Amino acid sequence: MKQSISINKNEILKRYKTIDSQTHKGIQGHALIIAGSYGKMGAAVLASKSCLKSGCGLVTVFVSQCGYQILQISNPEVMTLTDESEKYISNITFNIKPQAIAIGPGLGQETETQKAFHNFLMTNTVPLVIDADALNILSSNKEWLQLLKPKTILTPHPKELERLIGKWTSDEDKFDKTIAFSKQYNLVIVMKGAPTHIIDGETVYKNTTGNAALATAGSGDVLTGIITSLVAQSYEPINAAILGVYLHGITADIALPETGYQSFIASDIIKYLGKAFLSLENQ
Template identity: 55%
Template sequence: MKLFTAAQVKEADSLTIKNQQISSLDLMERAATQAYLWLKKSYPDKETLFHVFCGLGNNGGDGLVIARLLHEDKYNVVLDIAEIAGSPTADFTANLEMVKKTGIEKNNNQMVPYTKGKVVIVDAIFGIGLSREPDDEVKAIISRINNSEAVVVSIDVPSGLFLDRKTDIAVQADYVLTFQCGKLAFYLPDNYKFVNKAIILDIGLDAEYLRQTHSDYYLTERYAATKLYKPLLPYAHKGTQGHALIIGGSYGKIGAVCLSAKAALKAGCGLVTVLLPKCGYTIIQGYFPEAMAVTNGEDFIEQIHYNSNPDAVGIGPGLGQEPQTQQALFEFLRAHTKPIVVDADVLNILASNKERLGLLPPQSILTPHPKELQRLTGEWSDDFEMLQKIKDFSKKYNVIVVAKNAHTIVAYKDEVHINTSGNAALATGGSGDVLTGILTSLLVQGYSPFNAAVFGVYLHGCTADIAVKEISAQAFTASDIIAYLGKAYMEIETDTRNK
């Protein structure tokens, strides 16, 4: 799914109005009706009180329509209009006249007493057109909403959130009912506190415009991931499924390379060889008998030598940063030409030796967590600068960057995909080692490096989404990611058959 700028969304609105021969008021009614229907389905108890906050722009107009529809449906509705939030638009004014006829009374910005489970705040103060900091009086309203302890549902965007730069204060929404497409800002780390969950509502914007309009940013949701999936062929055997080599491990960190190797085989490749120091030989043979093991060095890898011809290599989990290991890494990179998956200690070695980054094979996949990313690219002042640094880094070294976070970013040059699968259960040691194995396995199976990164990140997150329905997020471990890969594949295969 493409992510569009505010200007592109406004252009889509205009073309929809023109091509479908409707008025802007009709489009507002359509959008707000979809939001109302979501609220009605989510909160069927007619004892629920909806406290609707409206600005004076078109987002406020959406709020007025929602308030009117809820009132007509016999819900309890309290309406607040932030008179200081700009100048009224024509569509807002028209909807205000309709609201007046319903008998809904304005509340004059008095916070409704909170009753657990019985009050839902609907935030419709500002929309995508916000271009300046809210006034102090509006900030005070936002603060009251954030401190209310009620469920907060924002319409289109949380009020106060900028779509193109850092936001200091905004409504902290439990749900954002956004129209037609997600917004990039929703999925950036600085804004996690403002957007707990985004719900995308289809309001029938001009399909041809959405299809043809270019975007550098995409949302990886289930449908997009399913399109990338390569099912196992009926005549497959271990030779056709490819051979992965996982390089890593050092004394005390053998578990990392064990997790990565097992994940590679579980993700579908035919064979896995592990290159690790001798101190890990007995461990890997006992933990993962399906793996072949090659050793070098006693407590850490001193040379990267192997006799097999793997289809792809993942390197880094538990590797350590001993001088001999670093030298072995640089020699390996000079000799290796096919894309590799790079994680953990290799990222830190390269960050400390940036002149060696040019040794990376073209379209290699780098998987840094936030601190590792900072070491590679330098620090940033906000997430928009972070995105630019990622894209610049990718272009400079011709690599794919998988920036791990709650919404992992996969970037190759100017194209950026933001993942939607996964949850807080993945915040556990070894999760990144498992991802390295999955990505290496997908390379082995013939996925292009970029598709392997996008699909692999989604598949990795999907395991946690399935698991939390069966076990708690707190009890979830990296080994559970591997254990639930089968169920994640089954969900994707089911979607593929039903397309």
Template identity: 65%
Template sequence: MSRPFPIRHKEVVERYKPMQPKTHKGLQGHALIIGGSYGKMGSVSLASKAALKTGCGLVTAFIPKCGYDIIQTAIPEVMVITDSEEKYIFNINFKIEPQAIGIGMGIGQKPKTQKALYEFFKTNQIPLVIDADALNCIAQNPDWLSLLKPKTILTPHLKELERLIGKWDTENQKLQKTVNFCVKYDLIIVVKGAPTKIINDEMIYQNTTGNAALATAGSGDVLTGIITSLLAQSYTPIDAAILGVYLHGKTADIAMPEMGYQSFIASDIIANIGRAYLSLGTL
């Protein structure tokens, strides 16, 4: 197993695609964020706003009915589609044609939600980022892994990763098991942590941005929104993951001198995405 390849400024700038002066929202990608349940609509709000702030032209949220007023009020720029159920996802059905989908944040693990996820995974051909409870549902139903489109991006924290690949005793064993998992199912895994690592086939990338300020509720939801946005803007899955984790971490590095670690929250990641882009040295 090779040593992790560091994700530095140079590697990110080489992948970054500046916006064209005469572009419009229809050319900047349409991202769909699917998730939420009663009491957990904040996760969809954070992911959706992060997708917009990362440069996506259009963002739609697919949520249970109970979240309609919340999302429309919190983020007026985001469009909303509601499920037929009031408090949880029951039937994932939409007529729009997004370029990328982020799914799982706040979605819960109710049996009817799991059935909805299964039916969605069976037919979906749109580039996908899977997070949070959608990962936990897959861990309970490992046969679903064969349904996922090649190079689907999974964004687990360490406990979610353990549910997917099993326990490990050492860091090397964890990485080797993750590599084996990625190769077997042809997936990309973003292992959230300090530092965040990305595994693509047998290649391991290690992020060089970020600090302890990112250890806050909603940080992972924001990352999912960022990566989904980049996918919708026609970045390849691996480039979307690399650029996404770098920008995500860079926001905390930029904000830290003014805010410190303790007061930094997930909304501050979103507020600093523009400054993170500017740090790349080009508009």
């Protein structure tokens, strides 16, 4: 029997951890973002910037060669590692020890990228957030789902969800299928939509923040960065997903009087993250 919980401010404050005044960047978490390909490097820029702006101490991005200058110039606070390939990721290797990894935004689905993703999943032990093209690659190779560690976070939009779980006939059917999928593989599913739901086995969390302004290119890349940041800061995956979705939504609620629906873009989510966090601090 599924249990439904509304994600309101009270639920968030039970989970939210204030920053220790004695902290330093070395204990605020190190996140790795594996993202981008030729023509889609903006996804890596947005995900890594939102990751930093959500409190992560260190952020490294792993991109194909063509993304090196883009990342170094657009996000000077982010460290950059490059693949050997020019236009897409073909071999995921790094010598850092991140506390959380995100993979997928702007990744593309080149055959070599798919092989690299598979090899990465075979050896990875770090908490993982999977989004966008990495989800589409998983949908084409469902046997790889067995390789995911417990409580890996998946962040599909409706079409990506359909590729993972199959078509549904009603909202109830969609939830039943997603719950079964979450239980089968022991995953946390961020079911993006209006509203967004987070599914952890039998428990369904319904977000209460956000509005139509969030229906804009890059919005999901920013959400991936926020959630990954929280996992790197040692939040439990389910709490990182719940808090990340809430913060992502509330940026649009705070911004709306200034931007309206039409002119709010994904970069504005990042711009208003400070005010989103302050709305939790001001108790």
